[in-house]
Amino acid sequence: ELSHGAKEYSEVTVMEGKKYLRVMQPLYMEQGCMKCHAWTRLKVGDLRGATDVAIPLEKYEIIAHDNTKKLILIHLVLWLIGMLSIYFFGRKLIDSERNNKASLEELSMRTQALDQSGSAIMITDTQGTIEYANEAFLQLNGFKLDEVLGRKPVIIKSHLNPPSFYKEMWATISEGKTWKGEFKNRKKNGSIYWCHETISPITDSNGVLTHYIAFIEDIEERKAAEAHIKQLAQFDALTNLPNRRYFHQKLEEQIIQAQKKGKLFGLIYVDLDRFKMVNDSLGHTIGDSLLITLAERLMHMNHTPAFVTRLGGDEFAIITELGDTKEDVELCADAIQQTIKQPFFIENNDLFITASIGIALYPKNGDHSEALIKSADLAMYGAKINGKNRYLFFEPIHGDFASETLLIENGLRKAIDNNELFLVYQPKWNTKENRFIGLEVLVRWQSPTLGFMPPSRFIKIAEETDLIINLGEWILKEAIIKMMEISKIIGFIPKISVNLSPIQFRHENLNSMIKDTLLQTNFPANKLELEITEGALVQDPAMAIEKMNELYAYGVTFSIDDFGTGYSSMSYLKKFPVSTLKIDKSFVDEIIDDPHDRAIVQAIITLAASFKIDTIAEGAETREQVDILSTLGCHAIQGYWHSRPIDYSALVEYFKNLEK
Ligand code: C2E
Numbered sequence: 203e204l205s206h207g208a209k210e211y212s213e214v215t216v217m218e219g220k221k222y223l224r225v226m227q228p229l230y231m232e233q234g235c236m237k238c239h240a241w242t243r244l245k246v247g248d249l250r251g252a253t254d255v256a257i258p259l260e261k262y263e264i265i266a267h268d269n270t271k272k273l274i275l276i277h278l279v280l281w282l283i284g285m286l287s288i289y290f291f292g293r294k295l296i297d298s299e300r301n302n303k304a305s306l307e308e309l310s311m312r313t314q315a316l317d318q319s320g321s322a323i324m325i326t327d328t329q330g331t332i333e334y335a336n337e338a339f340l341q342l343n344g345f346k347l348d349e350v351l352g353r354k355p356v357i358i359k360s361h362l363n364p365p366s367f368y369k370e371m372w373a374t375i376s377e378g379k380t381w382k383g384e385f386k387n388r389k390k391n392g393s394i395y396w397c398h399e400t401i402s403p404i405t406d407s408n409g410v411l412t413h414y415i416a417f418i419e420d421i422e423e424r425k426a427a428e429a430h431i432k433q434l435a436q437f438d439a440l441t442n443l444p445n446r447r448y449f450h451q452k453l454e455e456q457i458i459q460a461q462k463k464g465k466l467f468g469l470i471y472v473d474l475d476r477f478k479m480v481n482d483s484l485g486h487t488i489g490d491s492l493l494i495t496l497a498e499r500l501m502h503m504n505h506t507p508a509f510v511t512r513l514g515g516d517e518f519a520i521i522t523e524l525g526d527t528k529e530d531v532e533l534c535a536d537a538i539q540q541t542i543k544q545p546f547f548i549e550n551n552d553l554f555i556t557a558s559i560g561i562a563l564y565p566k567n568g569d570h571s572e573a574l575i576k577s578a579d580l581a582m583y584g585a586k587i588n589g590k591n592r593y594l595f596f597e598p599i600h601g602d603f604a605s606e607t608l609l610i611e612n613g614l615r616k617a618i619d620n621n622e623l624f625l626v627y628q629p630k631w632n633t634k635e636n637r638f639i640g641l642e643v644l645v646r647w648q649s650p651t652l653g654f655m656p657p658s659r660f661i662k663i664a665e666e667t668d669l670i671i672n673l674g675e676w677i678l679k680e681a682i683i684k685m686m687e688i689s690k691i692i693g694f695i696p697k698i699s700v701n702l703s704p705i706q707f708r709h710e711n712l713n714s715m716i717k718d719t720l721l722q723t724n725f726p727a728n729k730l731e732l733e734i735t736e737g738a739l740v741q742d743p744a745m746a747i748e749k750m751n752e753l754y755a756y757g758v759t760f761s762i763d764d765f766g767t768g769y770s771s772m773s774y775l776k777k778f779p780v781s782t783l784k785i786d787k788s789f790v791d792e793i794i795d796d797p798h799d800r801a802i803v804q805a806i807i808t809l810a811a812s813f814k815i816d817t818i819a820e821g822a823e824t825r826e827q828v829d830i831l832s833t834l835g836c837h838a839i840q841g842y843w844h845s846r847p848i849d850y851s852a853l854v855e856y857f858k859n860l861e862k
């Protein structure tokens with residue numbers, strides 16, 4: 203290139219493995235050169251050579267390389283930051299898009315579930331303003347959506363629930379807890395219904411309370427069924443007055459009130475004179491009308507008594523209001539007599555009726571219901587034999603119950619130690635599967651001085667004197683010992699039901715006594731059932747639930763004795779771990795002849811089944827009763843039809859016969 207006239211030539215060459223930059227410039231002949239280089243025969247201006255400079259490139263290459271690297275690196279970092287930002291922001295965008303979509307989907311799914319739920323649902327903000335209500339809610343309460351949104355739940359408030367009830371509800375939910383309860387609501391058209399409501403707080407992801415959600419279940423039908431049972435079980439079908447069962451309950455309550463307030467009251471027994479004659483001569487229809495009219499009159503006397511009841515037939519009982527003197531009671535007795543004296547005009551017959559009236563005063567003539575009833579009954583009998591048409595206060599000549607009570611109490615104190623008590627066992631039987639279910643343990647007392655004492659006489663006294671605590675413990679232990687003993691003969695441990703008096707149930711050591719007894723005897727807890735009455739549960743339900751749950755967790759089961767005679771509230775019973783209801787003997791007695799009693803039994807069985815609670819009928823004595831019970835759906839029987847209560851040796855025989 204130089205020979206062709208280029209002024210400089212450069213190239214990068216590799217020499218001995220290293221890079222060099224070679225720069226060459228031409229050398230031309232000049233006049234001064236001729237002195238020494240004439241021998242080359244070159245003329246002035248001819249190209250005679252070149253200068254060649256080789257610059258090692260290694261050093262520069264490193265620097266250059268570093269720079270590029272730095273440049274590349276900076277670019278790369280910037281690029282990466284860019285890409286990452288794009289990636290992250292992109293991701294975020296996609297995610298939130300996705301989340302939005304998912305939560306929207308979820309939300310719509312949930313809303314749909316709420317919308318379509320059969321339970322009425324409403325959602326309010328923390329101030330109670332309704333933000334959402336589903337179709338079931340609108341249907342139940344008869345509102346349109348726009349009549350509900352933005353309003354407060356007061357629109358369905360019935361104003362029939364006690365204020366304390368709302369207090370408790372708010373206290374619970376404002377603490378962030380779920381509240382459940384049964385109460386009355388009002389529909390748009392004003393009608394009232396019972397509902398079961400569950401209110402739960404809703405919090406956001408930070409745990410801050412934002413809303414309340416309420417599920418409302420209409421339990422009107424169930425409440426109606428319960429009320430129906432109560433009405434049937436507690437009221438007389440002919441006169442609509444409270445019946446004997448209700449009367450006993452009321453009398454106990456009045457005694458407690460009188461005791462608390464230091465007051466007295468009267469129990470007045472009324473028995474119509476010659477009523478049989480009316481019935482026989484004029485017929486039952488007129489007799490019934492007379493009873494109905496009399497019931498109405500007694501309910502609307504000037505001296506309104508606390509409680510008027512028809513005990514049966516032509517017998518009525520009246521409990522007077524709490525008072526301070528005997529005269530208060532006398533006024534009521536006068537009023538009763540005047541009322542009965544007024545002629546009855548029935549189907550064109552003028553009827554004149556008189557009555558024999560006996561009065562017992564609490565606490566003077568008896569400090570517990572049985573004594574009081576007996577006193578009133580005896581006084582009435584006294585009035586009858588003293589010429590009828592009069593009232594008579596109880597006098598000691600009519601009988602002395604206080605001293606009998608004392609004798610029983612004293613005798614009972616020694617009965618356990620003296621081996622005067624023993625147990626009998628009544629088998630429970632499944633009529634559908636022909637199978638033994640278990641045994642009810644019943645106590646017996648053979649007193650050397652008082653003779654044979656039935657438990658109906660001495661259990662009450664044992665309860666009043668707290669002797670029942672020791673007695674109850676003895677019964678449980680004795681029953682278990684006997685069952686362990688018999689298991690060696692028959693090869694299995696029979697399930698037993700032991701009666702628990704309300705006094706025992708309330709006693710603080712009950713659970714530990716039972717647990718200790720089971721541990722000491724090795725008796726399996728699931729072979730023990732305890733029979734308690736509803737009355738034992740209502741006094742302190744919280745305590746009852748706690749006690750029962752503890753034993754239930756241990757394996758012990760519970761049945762409700764004499765069911766139907768007390769409160770008969772299934773929704774109430776649901777709170778307690780109850781396995782079986784024992785339908786009271788008084789219903790079974792009349793199940794053939796009295797359609798009302800049959801209806802009660804049917805209602806109890808149906809309702810119990812819906813709560814998955816078993817039923818057993820007490821006191822079934824005949825084949826017909828057993829058959830009807832079976833038709834109604836109750837296949838568990840305890841009564842003379844299958845077996846009377848039997849003692850230990852008879853029980854051994856019973857099991858031997860079962861095997862055959
Ligand atoms: P309950 O717990 O309702 O016991 C059932 C009662 O009905 C028993 O009377 C039993 O003998 C009787 N019974 C069973 N089947 C029939 C039948 O087909 N016809 C008839 N007429 N009666 C039948 P009992 O043994 O006289 O007991 C009466 C009540 O005394 C018991 O009623 C219970 O409240 C109390 N009691 C009995 N034993 C004990 C006990 O060990 N502890 C406690 N706390 N109370 C007891």
Ligand code: CA
Nearest residue numbers: 642701733763
């Ligand atoms: Ca019982």
Ligand code: CA
Nearest residue numbers: 763764784820
């Ligand atoms: Ca019973």
